[in-house]
Amino acid sequence: SYELTQPPSVSVSPGQTASITCSGDKLGDKYACWYQQKPGQSPVVVIYQDTKRPSGIPERFSGSNSGNTATLTISGTQAMDEADYYCQAWDSRTEVFGGGTKLTVL
């Protein structure tokens, strides 16, 4: 079965850039999305179709997807960005979530 691998945790200082990677076989051939989840809340999409940002999501969130790796980049990270982040791979037949990355802003 298809699997996505994320680092369990990433730490970043406020105002710096955070990068979270998501690896999977030929991931670039699929669509990648990224979700932010805070404790006790439902996930919120922050990037979809590899690079697109939904309305209401700050410009500091950006995404890329090529080869075997998708990357979520948060520029000028703020304390409010501390959360769990999940990547998701989608194609016409199935989809799968990565294991999640806990982003700590300290």
Next chain:
Amino acid sequence: QVQLQESGPGLVKPSQTLSLTCTVSGGSISSGNYYWSWVRQPAGKGLEWIGRIYTSGSTNYNPSLKSRVTISVDTSKNQFSLRLSSVTAADTAVYYCARGGYGGWYDYWGQGTLATVSS
């Protein structure tokens, strides 16, 4: 504003069938180019996609759950449902329903409902 609300028994006995329903309000389940999914999350763990249904009735399921999962839609009630058979403690989780668009992005989610498998 589209809203989704999960409902169903919070406690299911091992080997029985878990049944949940998601009620969609604020819009027709049949309108637009969307599909409707179930996603679950065990306590302290990550998200797991269970499956999705298009309003045409076409479905896709997680291969690891496919033999036990059925997702159906009732457009007259603006609802879609999940049935998971032969449950074990490993199926204990918060179950979310969500609306998906092309490319996999879920723009609306329910608040989630905890389903516990225990005798």
